[in-house]
Structure formats: C-alpha cells, structure tokens
Amino acid sequence: MFSTVTIDWYIILSVTLFTIGAMGVLLRRNAIIVFMSVEMMLNSANLLFVAFARQLGDLDGQVLTFFVITVAAAEVAVGLALIVTIFRTKHSISIDEINSLKG
Amino acid sequence: MNAFQLAPFLLIFPAIGVLFNGLVGRRFVEADAKSGEKWSGWFASTMAILAFIVAAMLFFSLRSNEFHAEAVKMFDWFNIPSANFYIPWTIQVDTLSVAMMLVVTGVGSLIHIYAIGYMHGDPDFSRFFAYLNLFLFFMLILVSGSTYLMLFVGWEGVGLCSYLLIGFWFDRIDEQGKAMNADAGRKAFIANRVGDLAMILAMILLFWAFKSLEFGQVFGSAIEMFEKGEGVHLFGMEMSIGAVTTAVTALFLMGAAGKSAQIPLYVWLPDAMAGPTPVSALIHAATMVTSGIYLMVRSNVLLEIARESGNLVFGLVSSPDLIALTGALTALVAGLIAFTQFDIKKVLAYSTVSQLGFMVAAAGMGAYVAAMFHLIAHAFFKALLFLSAGSVIHGMEHGHHHVHEHDHGDDLHGVPEGDKHHEVEKFDPQDMRTMGGLRDKMPTTYVVYMIGALALSGIVPLAGFWSKDEILAHGSQNNQVVYWMLVVAAFFTAFYMGRQLKMVFFDKPRHAAAEHASESSPLMTRPLIALATLSVLGGLLNLPFLSESIKEANHGHPGGIWLGLEGWLEHSVQAFHLSEEGLIHLPHTPVVLSLPVAGASTVLAVLALALAFFVVYGKRPKTADERDPLQSTPIWWFSILPFEWFYMHTFVPGFKWLARWSADTIDWAFWHDFVHNNLIRDVFRGFANFASDVLDANGVDGLVNGSGRFTRYVGSIIRKTQSGYARNYALGVFLGTVILLAYFIFSY
Numbered sequence: 028m029f030s031t032v033t034i035d036w037y038i039i040l041s042v043t044l045f046t047i048g049a050m051g052v053l054l055r056r057n058a059i060i061v062f063m064s065v066e067m068m069l070n071s072a073n074l075l076f077v078a079f080a081r082q083l084g085d086l087d088g089q090v091l092t093f094f095v096i097t098v099a100a101a102e103v104a105v106g107l108a109l110i111v112t113i114f115r116t117k118h119s120i121s122i123d124e125i126n127s128l129k130g
Numbered sequence: 131m132n133a134f135q136l137a138p139f140l141l142i143f144p145a146i147g148v149l150f151n152g153l154v155g156r157r158f159v160e161a162d163a164k165s166g167e168k169w170s171g172w173f174a175s176t177m178a179i180l181a182f183i184v185a186a187m188l189f190f191s192l193r194s195n196e197f198h199a200e201a202v203k204m205f206d207w208f209n210i211p212s213a214n215f216y217i218p219w220t221i222q223v224d225t226l227s228v229a230m231m232l233v234v235t236g237v238g239s240l241i242h243i244y245a246i247g248y249m250h251g252d253p254d255f256s257r258f259f260a261y262l263n264l265f266l267f268f269m270l271i272l273v274s275g276s277t278y279l280m281l282f283v284g285w286e287g288v289g290l291c292s293y294l295l296i297g298f299w300f301d302r303i304d305e306q307g308k309a310m311n312a313d314a315g316r317k318a319f320i321a322n323r324v325g326d327l328a329m330i331l332a333m334i335l336l337f338w339a340f341k342s343l344e345f346g347q348v349f350g351s352a353i354e355m356f357e358k359g360e361g362v363h364l365f366g367m368e369m370s371i372g373a374v375t376t377a378v379t380a381l382f383l384m385g386a387a388g389k390s391a392q393i394p395l396y397v398w399l400p401d402a403m404a405g406p407t408p409v410s411a412l413i414h415a416a417t418m419v420t421s422g423i424y425l426m427v428r429s430n431v432l433l434e435i436a437r438e439s440g441n442l443v444f445g446l447v448s449s450p451d452l453i454a455l456t457g458a459l460t461a462l463v464a465g466l467i468a469f470t471q472f473d474i475k476k477v478l479a480y481s482t483v484s485q486l487g488f489m490v491a492a493a494g495m496g497a498y499v500a501a502m503f504h505l506i507a508h509a510f511f512k513a514l515l516f517l518s519a520g521s522v523i524h525g526m527e528h529g530h531h532h533v534h535e536h537d538h539g540d541d542l543h544g545v546p547e548g549d550k551h552h553e554v555e556k557f558d559p560q561d562m563r564t565m566g567g568l569r570d571k572m573p574t575t576y577v578v579y580m581i582g583a584l585a586l587s588g589i590v591p592l593a594g595f596w597s598k599d600e601i602l603a604h605g606s607q608n609n610q611v612v613y614w615m616l617v618v619a620a621f622f623t624a625f626y627m628g629r630q631l632k633m634v635f636f637d638k639p640r641h642a643a644a645e646h647a648s649e650s651s652p653l654m655t656r657p658l659i660a661l662a663t664l665s666v667l668g669g670l671l672n673l674p675f676l677s678e679s680i681k682e683a684n685h686g687h688p689g690g691i692w693l694g695l696e697g698w699l700e701h702s703v704q705a706f707h708l709s710e711e712g713l714i715h716l717p718h719t720p721v722v723l724s725l726p727v728a729g730a731s732t733v734l735a736v737l738a739l740a741l742a743f744f745v746v747y748g749k750r751p752k753t754a755d756e757r758d759p760l761q762s763t764p765i766w767w768f769s770i771l772p773f774e775w776f777y778m779h780t781f782v783p784g785f786k787w788l789a790r791w792s793a794d795t796i797d798w799a800f801w802h803d804f805v806h807n808n809l810i811r812d813v814f815r816g817f818a819n820f821a822s823d824v825l826d827a828n829g830v831d832g833l834v835n836g837s838g839r840f841t842r843y844v845g846s847i848i849r850k851t852q853s854g855y856a857r858n859y860a861l862g863v864f865l866g867t868v869i870l871l872a873y874f875i876f877s878y
Contacts, residue, residue, distance in 0.1 A: 125856065
C-alpha cells in the first residue's frame with residue numbers, strides 16, 4: 028500500500044499547501060492568519076525536503092528540515108512580539124492599517 | 131712644483147669666510163664681544179692669508195711651468211649648443227692674473243688684520259668681515275676669470291661690495307639730517323652703472339664680432355682677422371676689425387671710468403670715503419679701483435690693434451690716445467682738487483683718482499708693464515697711507531674721548547681760547563685743520579705715513595719713484611702731451627702730500643683732541659710697518675738696470691730667481707710678441723732709467739714738497755679756524771669745479787627725471803594703469819564674469835540642478851510602487867520568484 032503513494036503525491040500536496048499559504052499571505056488581513064500562512068508555506072517546504080530525502084536515500088534534506096523548524100521558531104518568536112507591540116499601539120492587528128511606510 | 135689644480139681654492143677660501151661670518155659670526159660676537167671679535171676677525175683674515183698662499187703657490191707653479199699660462203676649468207657655466215655659446219667657469223693662471231692675485235690677497239690680508247684692530251667694538255663687526263671676504267671673493271673672480279663674462283661677474287660683484295661697504299654705517303645721519311653714508315653708497319653704485327652699461331655693450335660687440343668671450347679666442351681671432359684684413363658683419367654692415375676694436379676699447383674706457391674713477395665718472399670715489407678706513411684702503415685705493423687698469427692691460431691686443439688700424443673715435447683721436455688723454459687729464463684735475471680738501475681721507479681719495487689717471491694714461495700709451503708696476507706700487511703705498519690715516523683718525527677720536535672724560539680745564543693748556551667752545555660743537559676727527567703736531571703723539575704712524583707720502587710723491591728710492599718714472603719715461607718718448615700733463619700732475623702730487631704732512635704731523639696741535647691723541651694698537655701698526663717695508667722695497671720689482679743686466683747674464687733670456695715685472699709680464703702681454711713679429715708697432719720703451727726725466731721729476735717733487743712745507747704752509751695755519759693760504763687763489767675754485775657740479779646738475783637731475791618718468795609714465799601710467807587695469811584686470815574680470823554668469827550659472831548649475839530635477843521626476847514615478855502595504859511587497863517577492871524560476875526553468 029505504501030508503494031502506491033509515489034513522490035508525485037507528496038509534491039502535489041506540498042504545492043497545494045504552499046499555494047494556500049501564499050494566498051493566505053496575500054489575501055488575508057488578520058496578521059495572525061498571515062503569520063500562520065507563512066508557517067504553512069515553510070512546512071510545505073519541509074514536507075518536500077523530507078519526501079525527497081526519503082526518495083533519494085539522502086539525509087541532507089531531513090537535516091535541513093530541522094534548520095527550517097529552528098528558524099521558523101525564531102521567526103515566530105520575533106513575529107509574535109511584533110504583532111503584540113503593534114496591537115498595543117494601534118489596537119488592531121489588521122495589516123491594512125499598517126501602511127506608514129507608504130512612499 | 132705644480133699646483134695649478136689648487137686654483138679653485140683661491141675662490142673657495144674667501145667663500146668659506148663669507149659663509150662663516152655671514153651665518154654664524156654675529157652669534158660669536160654677541161655671545162662674547164672679546165673672543166667673538168677674535169674669532170670673526172681672525173677667521174676672515176686666515177681665509178685671506180690662505181688665499182694669498184694659494185696665489186703664491188700658483189706663482190711658483192708658473193715659474194716652474196716656464197711661464198706658460200694654465201686654464202683650470204671648474205665647471206661648465208653656459209652651454210647653449212644651438213647658439214654656439216659655450217662658456218666654462220675657468221680660472222686663468224697666467225703671469226698677469228697671478229700678479230693681480232698676489233696684490234689683492236697680499237694687501238688684502240694685511241688690511242684684514244688691520245681691520246681687526248680698527249673695527250674693534252663695532253656692533254656689526256662680523257658683517258664687516260663678511261663683506262670684506264665677499265669682496266676678496268669677487269675681486270679674485272675678476273682677476274682670475276678667463277672670459278670677459280667672468281670678469282664682468284667679478285666687476286659687478288666688487289661694485290656690490292663697494293656699495294655695501296661704503297654704506298656700512300648706513301644709519302649714520304649728518305647734521306642736515308641726510309643719510310650721507312647711504313647716499314655715498316648709492317652715488318658710487320649709480321656712477322658705476324653708467325660704466326657697467328658700457329661694459330655690457332662692449333661684451334655684446336665682442337661676442338658678435340668674434341663669437342666668443344674667452345680672452346684667448348677673442349685675441350686670437352682679432353689678430354687673425356687683422357692680419358688678413360678681414361672685417362665682420364654686424365647688423366648687415368661691414369665693419370673693419372679696427373673699427374670693432376676701437377669701439378670696444380672706447381667702451382672699455384667708459385667702463386674703466388666708472389670703476390677706476392676717471393673723468394667724468396670719478397665723482398663717486400671721494401664720497402666713498404664715508405666707508406670704514408680699511409675699506410677705503412682695500413677697495414677704493416689698492417684693488418677694486420685698479421680693475422679698470424687690469425681690464426686695459428688684459429685687453430692689450432685689442433688696444434694695439436685699435437691703435438694700429440688708425441680708426442679714430444669721433445674722427446678725433448684713436449681710442450688708446452683717448453684713454454691716455456683721459457687718464458692724464460684725470461691725474462691733473464684730481465691733483466688740483468686735492469689741494470682744496472681738508473678731510474684727511476678726501477685728500478688721499480683725490481690722490482687715488484689722480485694716480486689711477488697715471489695708470490690709465492700708461493695703459494693708453496701702451497706702457498702696460500709700467501701701468502701694472504704703478505698699480506702694484508700704488509697698492510702698497512696708498513693702502514699704507516689710508517691705513518695710517520685711519521690710525522690718525524683713531525688717535526684723534528681717542529684724544530677727543532680723553533678730553534671729554536677729563537672735562538677740560540688744565541687739559542687745554544697751549545690751545546687757543548677760541549677752541550674751547552669747539553668742544554661743544556660736533557667734532558670731526560678727519561678734519562686736518564684740527565690736527566697738527568701728531569708727530570710726537572703717534573711716532574710709528576708718523577714714520578710710516580712719511581714713507582707712504584714720500585713714495586707717493588716720487589722720492590728716490592721709494593716704490594713710487596720707480597713706477598711713476600717708468601710711466602713718465604714712456605710718455606717722454608711716445609706722447610709729449612700726456613707727458614707734460616703727467617709731469618704737472620706729479621708736481622701737484624708732491625705738493626698736496628707736503629701740505630697734508632705739514633697740517634697733520636707738524637706745528638703745534640690746533641685742537642684739544644690732537645693734544646691728547648695716542649698711538650694705535652700694535653694690531654693696527656704692525657700691518658702698517660709691513661706695508662711701509664713694501665713701499666720702500668716695491669721698486670725692486672722692476673728696477674731699470676736690474677732686469678736688463680739679468681737678461682744679459684741669461685743670454686737675453688729672462689730667468690733666474692729675480693726677473694723683474696717686465697720679464698714676468700712679458701708672458702701675458704701678447705702685444706709684445708705681436709710687436710716683435712712686426713704685426714703692430716707697440717710704442718715700447720724698455721725699462722731704462724732716463725736720467726733727464728727721472729732727475730727732472732725728482733727735482734720737481736722735492737721742489738713741490740718744499741714749496742708746500744716752507745712757503746705756502748710755512749707758518750700757517752696756526753689755529754683750526756684760520757683760512758687756508760690757497761683759499762684766496764684761483765686754485766680754490768677747483769673745490770667746487772667742475773665735475774661735482776656736473777654730476778649734481780646733469781646726472782642727478784637726469785637720473786631723477788628718468789626715475790620719475792619711468793615711475794610715472796612707464797610704471798604708473800603704462801604699467802599700472804594700462805597693463806594692470808586694462809590688460810590684466812579687465813581681461814581677468816571678463817573671464818571671471820563669463821565663467822560665473824555663463825559657464826557656472828548655465829553650465830554647471832544647469833547640470834547639477836537638472837540631475838536633481840531628473841532624479842525627483844523619476845522618484846515621483848517610482849514612489850507610487852511603495853504603497854506601504856506588506857502584501858504588496860510580498861506579491862512583489864512572489865512575482866519576482868516566479869519570474870526568476872520561469873527564467874531558470876525555461877532557459878534550460
């Protein structure tokens with residue numbers, strides 16, 4: 028049964044997850060949701076790393092996944108701190124209201 | 131022995147002295163006046179003595195070199211191949227230049243030593259010695275140069291030193307508030323400029339005619355062209371060689387008139403006595419003023435060619451005759467003016483002018499050896515006279531101080547009552563009327579002064595007798611006019627020297643200062659004794675019978691240890707050889723004692739001395755205020771006539787007018803108004819306006835502002851992409867990624 032699940036499936040799943048994440052980043056207004064969408068894109072990449080590592084019998088992809096998870100954790104820490112601070116000043120976490128860098 | 135390669139040291143030693151005294155001498159003197167003066171003075175004197183030793187070595191080298199001239203090249207000076215102009219800096223060592231070197235350094239050394247004593251206590255002690263060494267340096271360039279250009283460098287250099295030393299006490303102001311010392315220096319400088327202009331013209335003419343300024347080459351080609359009867363092309367004109375040499379030698383006469391104080395430019399020399407006395411002795415009696423005579427003797431070939439060619443100056447006289455007449459006239463007129471002077475140094479100054487006239491006359495008559503002989507003898511006894519006069523002045527000043535310290539009263543016994551109030555007035559230690567009776571107060575000075583005066587008057591057997599008689603003997607055979615003028619001038623010489631001796635040393639003191647005068651220090655009297663010895667023995671240089679007998683003993687060939695000036699200079703005066711070859715007819719008189727001439731001149735000299743001593747000044751003057759016996763005679767007119775007047779009324783206004791005209795017209799109207807305002811300022815302003823209004827405003831500003839405007843315009847377009855919404859940026863990142871991916875995927 029396992030052998031019927033080829034690498035193609037993993038790729039399709041990963042791309043789907045990535046697209047959903049990207050759409051989330053581009054379209055949603057809630058900063059938390061955007062944040063979660065970013066996580067989803069990272070994890071879709073992780074999935075693909077692991078899938079290819081398995082496929083090729085090479086551990087490099089698996090190792091890299093840990094790096095990505097680590098970086099993502101750090102990013103979450105910084106990002107959530109930013110969101111909390113923005114909320115305190117603007118009393119909103121809608122990213123449409125954060126446009127002070129408008130040229 | 132051959133020491134020719136040492137010749138550069140002749141110039142190096144004095145140069146070292148200049149550097150020492152010019153750079154550090156003052157510190158020595160200021161740190162400790164006593165030892166500092168010793169250092170400064172003796173260093174300079176040592177350098178002069180070392181230069182004398184070098185000159186003496188050159189003398190012996192020439193002797194061992196069979197008197198052949200040697201040129202010692204130091205470096206290339208000018209080298210312009212395209213103009214065929216090559217002048218090396220070369221020291222000419224021949225019998226003539228060595229004779230001059232010995233005189234300059236020998237008399238110079240003695241005067242240096244004397245000056246240590248004379249300048250004692252002067253705040254500018256080291257400056258004086260720096261100038262003195264600088265003078266030696268330039269004078270040695272003048273006499274040792276192998277080209278007219280080098281001679282001219284020395285010529286100008288000694289003129290500069292003369293100016294500096296005449297005006298040595300430039301801050302002294304006389305009663306009228308005039309800076310007379312500085313004025314005297316300027317006068318000397320201006321009078322010399324006139325002569326220097328003639329020198330420059332002569333050199334230009336020489337170079338055009340002969341394509342060289344080297345003595346040997348100039349004379350060589352002049353002789354060659356004269357033999358062949360060739361001419362030279364100048365300014366498209368054909369000029370015979372006789373015309374060229376006549377013009378050149380006439381210009382030389384004018385140059386010599388400036389430097390050697392001949393009519394009409396001699397007016398500067400009496401005023402030059404404003405300088406310190408050692409300077410008067412060294413520069414304005416013994417050496418610098420004789421450079422005109424050196425120039426003539428050096429250019430003997432040109433003079434003789436001019437004489438032989440028959441070309442006349444202004445169609446009147448040949449240029450050598452013009453030289454001889456100028457010299458004789460100067461001897462006569464200056465001798466007359468010397469009668470009327472009261473300043474002890476002014477008498478000697480006019481006497482110098484007169485004696486220089488003798489030398490110039492001798493050179494003009496072709497008696498080159500006699501001219502050099504008188505030059506050397508004169509250097510001895512005139513330096514002696516000046517230095518003794520300095521000693522007298524020193525003694526008088528000393529007496530004056532003495533009187534002031536002990537404040538009159540019994541000190542004034544024997545001096546007329548009328549003199550007491552003189553003490554309050556300004557005292558002139560150089561006025562002979564205030565002297566008298568110094569014979570007992572200053573015995574050494576008296577004896578040496580007597581020797582110098584008798585030598586100058588031409589009393590047997592002192593140096594002046596032999597040298598003056600040689601000139602007179604020559605004149606009596608070759609030029610009667612000049613001869614009689616010189617005989618009268620010689621008579622005058624003896625007369626004014628008799629007058630001076632009487633007024634200074636005999637009778638009773640006419641002033642308290644003379645009463646208390648005292649002898650100078652040994653540092654000053656010892657050089658005087660040396661010079662007195664030279665003045666006595668100077669005649670041995672060219673004794674008439676001696677050189678002839680030696681020539682005979684050596685089978686017509688001069689040689690041995692003692693060969694006389696004639697045999698010595700023979701090797702440098704080329705005209706002698708040309709005369710022997712028959713190319714020219716040098717009016718040559720061998721050195722023989724012409725009894726009628728010598729006897730007559732001796733009798734005249736004794737007569738003149740006696741006349742001055744016993745007749746004219748026999749009983750007078752008794753007081754300082756008494757009129758001079760000559761004051762009521764026409765001779766006195768010479769004190770105001772005619773050349774001083776000429777100088778003051780033509781040269782001075784002319785020079786002032788020229789200076790004012792060039793200041794107003796050339797410098798102010800043309801240079802400042804036209805060139806500065808119109809040419810430089812307006813053109814510059816035009817450029818500046820163009821640059822600021824056109825180039826800067828439109829060009830540079832346009833470029834800078836334009837780029838700014840362009841940037842703003844582009845920015846205003848691009849800023850629209852910056853919405854501030856994070857998702858827009860994210861979209862940009864995604865799109866960028868997609869485009870990059872698409873590029874990488876589809877490019878494979």
